Amino acid sequence: MTTCLECDAPLTFPPDLIDGEIIPCADCGAELEVLSLSPLQVGLAPAVQEDWGE
Amino acid sequence: MRLAFLCSRIRIEEKLLLAELERRGVQFDRLDDGELVLDFHTHQFPYDVVFERSISFGRSLYALQTLESWGVRCINRAQVVATCGDKALTNLALTKAHVPTPRTALAFTPEAALHAIESIGYPAVIKPVVGSWGRMVARVNDRDAAEAVLEDRAVLGSWQQQIFYIQEYVQKPGRDIRAFVVGDEPICAIYRTSEHWITNTARGGKASNCPVNNRVGELALQAAQAVGGGILAIDLVETLDGELLVIEVNHTMEFRNSIDTTGVNIPARMVDYVLSIRSERHTAAPAMPAAQPATAR
Structure with a gap:
């Protein structure tokens, strides 16, 4: 079971998960980035930068 | 013609676009801008067309300027990104094209x-x-x-x-408008309604459908053309006396709240456009010599 790096709660993943996808932790709201699918690994997503946007 | 999808963070929008490309069997590589190395000496980049979806304005600006100087067709074009990423430059381009903006x-x-x-x-x-x-x-x-x-x-x-x-500050009727333009067509728009004066859906604004077969569509297209065209989202505001003003133009638009709201398959329309550009380029020029991709994944 993969857990949140911030609060250790179990993470829920969508069935069509892809590499690089951002998964919010349902418990603490931290954003986790999928680093690899096999094996499934997540890291804390980078914090929002000043030049980020649309 | 080799296609690259340049991105960093995979938002819902990127996931939808990647799924649409894969659904159509399009051959492409996904490039992470964080892993990209653009060597000014070798010019090695084995792609002819880049579909840019980086969340970082700085990275996308420099990547696209470099790649275009090497002959790569970028969507959106570097000049469009440079203009839209800076509100002052956007306003100058809009004003030059006689698109109404707030004072x-x-x-x-x-x-x-x-x-x-x-x-x-x-x-x-x-x-x-x-x-x-x-x-x-x-x-x-x-x-x-x-x-x-x-x-x-x-x-x-x-x-x-x-x-x-x-x-x-434009007094508005509790909402503004986000219109989507792909190529020469305003494809759809939403009203963004909020009790807060900032109505971005990223800040809690609620989306509802807004027709585009009217002045909204005309002005959105005019604004898109003023900044150089491509795949763009135009933010407009209505004044209390019914005038429409363009606030800004977004070059890496987010659209997650607008697909169901408008009934328009926005990622499909975006992919249509990218593939049409790729086809035009294939017709217009021979493929560039391929080199080994350094960062494809």
């Missing part, structure tokens, strides 16, 4: 900015020239508030935060 002034010191605000009148809006999602946008209702915001920007901000972009 705007630029100043470079807090003192001059305060003078500009008082010329425009309260309330006024202070915006960073670079930024998105309504961040660091401040409505100031009086001189005390203006002085406080300007001092904060001057002391705490980067040099770009000290390019003071001052705009009149």
Whole structure:
């Protein structure tokens, strides 16, 4: 079971998960980035930068 | 023709676009801008067309300028990104094309900015020239508030935060409009309704469908063409007397809340456009010599 790096709660993943996808932790709201699918690994997503946007 | 999908963070939008490309069997590689190395000596880049979806304005700006100088067709074009990523440059392009915008002034010191605000009148809006999602946008209702915001920007901000972009506050009917343009067509639009004066859906604005077979569509297309065209989202505001003004143009648009709302398959329309550009390029020019991809994954 993969857990949140911030609060250790179990993470829920969508069935069509892809590499690089951002998964919010349902418990603490931290954003986790999928680093690899096999094996499934997540890291804390980078914090929002000043030049980020649309 | 080899296609690259340039991205960093995979938002819902990127996931939808990747799924659409895969659904159609399009051959492409996904490039992470964080892993990209653009060697000015070798010019090695084995792709002819880049579909840019980077969340970082800085990375996308420099990547696209470099790649275009090497002959790569980028969507959107580097000049479009450079213009849309900077609110002042956007406004200059819109004004040059006679697209109506709110009264705007630029100043470079807090003192001059305060003078500009008082010329425009309260309330006024202070915006960073670079930024998105309504961040660091401040409505100031009086001189005390203006002085406080300007001092904060001057002391705490980067040099770009000290390019003071001052705009009149437009009294609006509790909503603004986000219109989507792909190529030569305004494909759909949404109203963004909020009790807060910032109506971005990223800040809680609620989306509902807005017709585009009218002045909204015409003005959105005019604005898109003014900044160079491509795949763009135009933010407009209605004044209380019914005039439409263009606030800004977004070059890496987010659309997650607009697909069901409008009934338009926005990612499909975007992919249609990218593939049409790729086909045009295939017809117009021979493929560039391929090199080994360094960062494909």
